[in-house]
Amino acid sequence: MNILIAGVGGQGTLLTSKVLGRYAELCGKDCKLSEVHGMSQRGGSVTTHVRIGDKVHSPVIWPGGADMIIAFEVLEAARVKHFLKPDGILLVNDVRILPMPCITGAAAYPSGIKEKLLEQINGAFFIDAAAIAHEAGNVKSANVVMLGALCKLFGFDKEKMAQAVTDCVPEKFRALNSKAFELGYERVK
């Protein structure tokens, strides 16, 4: 099972992949993660790769090889959608962050990405994770909201995933993140 996480540097893709890695451990599966450090983290496009199975070789997912994509931003969803398998699930945080070429006017932020993705991909879902995270108590828990939603959409073992979230966040944020996880699970459709 291959899960690609795409976002903008600083959005918390790393925690999301760590939770999925912990989930794999709880399920007794082999798992490899691949992440990006250094220059790309400074507000650039970042992807984190999660692969879970009986035996995993490559830590990196290839185009056409992802069962699931979690995109933390709409343009980033469009950028990595070719990684998705034909029947895969694309879960998108319904938020737009302008990249520098769009800020300077060198390029325009494409319009209608959401509509196009919904039309092209049967398994495409959008969720306002920021608003739900705000409701849970902190905007920064948006990544955990996304995990809750993914858990529901793909049918992961909910108890184990909730446990994985608890295991990966600092003690003082556990209640907040459990709530964010539950809300994400309930609200996605």
Next chain:
Amino acid sequence: MKELMLTNKAVARGAYEAGVRVLSAYPGTPSTEIAENFVKFDGVYAEWAPNEKVALEVAAGAAVAGGRAMACMKHVGLNVAADPLFTAAYTGVNGGLVIVVADDPGMHSSQNEQDSRFYARSAHIPMLEPSDAQEAKDFVKLAYELSEQFDTPVLLRLTTRVAHSRSLVELCDPDDVKLRPYEKSVTKYTMMPSSAILRHRVVEERDVELANHVNGMDINRAEYNKKSNKIGVVCSGIVYQYVKEALPEASVYKVGTVYPLPIAEITKFANKVQQLYVIEELEPFIERQLKAAGIKCKGKDIFSLQGELSVLTIMEKFNRETPVPEPEKVPGRPPVMCAGCPHRGVFYVLNKLKLTVNGDIGCYTLGAQPPLSAVDTVLCMGASIGMAHGFKKATKGTSNNIAVIGDSTFIHSGITGLINAVYNRSGITLIILDNSTTGMTGHQQHPATGKNLKGEPAPAVLLDELCRACGVKEIDVVDAYDLAEVERVIKKDILSDEVSVIIAQRPCVLLDKSVKPLKTVSDCRNCGKCMKLGCPAIVRGADGVKIDPDQCTGCGICAQVCPFGAIKEGVRQ
């Protein structure tokens, strides 16, 4: 017990289990986390050195003294450390010495994609290359055994996809490794011609012994496909993982020692397959050695010398029926300076003054990107100062250029360039962007921050005093957020015939916990001047600019460039 572990952490764990006493490193993606994780173990010593050359010298000293030691660096760092590397091959070790070098094929965070395996060959030092976290830990322990058995430093090579991936690792208890006695030996440890001539002979003999020894090592192994002998692949590191996935029908020879290669074993393997391929990233390092040994194989005639390989690129070359989905063309999202970055204002002024900027390596290399577009040259760590000096000399002092370097990079290798500029009277102006950290690699301490790798208080190098001691007379310390002052001192200094230094101070905004009032816009005339800052918090619409309150840090640089005073202090919600 198994733990899902970052490979760099597994290297640190391996060093701990192997009883390493001393680790010295300079941060560099993708190697940084090794030192950061190693220092967390009880009873070990680890440090940030000012550069990789010092790191390797420290580790070599610790090893000669009888303790197991490690130096860690990225590929370009090994260039800096190449001087001690080549001669440490002559002296050999006492306690084991392992040098970890992390290459960056695809240049995720580097200025070149050199192949460090050539260092192993030209310095005659064995090099091991693991393909995941468990192997990384095992290979580190093996490297120490090899180092002490053959009295040689050992290189451990990682690449980005190995160093920055996580996989399951079985933890072991640390070995009880005693400090070996040190015995004075001028012929072994004092490298001057009379002794080095003797040691060179030892190195060549050791090379032959190692070349035989590696044929019997378990980390070099053939994995035969019993159903077919059509395709045989020789590979190592991350490429092994790709090949296992892309070509399940192939027989695979997995190389653990990329130098020296197990030529005898690979010859046997080659004889059992119909067509032999060498699949490797970057240079045809393995391929050429096999061809030199008379083994027929295909390699770089099919695969690129540039960038990373992947499961898909390998499948494509073997004509797998793989539909390759095309990526959609969407605007790029290059990395940018953070909102509130103290470097931004300095580059805005440099761009405004139309100066030729000799830049350097760090977050501030991003000053080259539009709209700041303020950097002309970037070569390597510390080169800003030497290049600025060269510009001045070539143009007989008429060039309008200025050097810009970060605090950590200045300590790393800028100081000698500054001494040269003073000594040889080029009259350059140098800006040190002092954000009190090593920013790009994720906020590491260095000798001018006042803290060590453990985060404990440490003596701090005072940059202005250091420059003064180098002979610089004109030194200004300014607030990097004060654009008028930054502009004033730059204009003053570039007219001077003397070497001058401007230290632009402000801590990295990601570390600065002070809360400043955010900025808001009213009565915007939409002139677009603030857009020249390239601040990700400022967004322009048809009716003027808006400032994103979630991103704004309140640095106030935009308010200083707005000609109409439309940007004011707002209230944080």
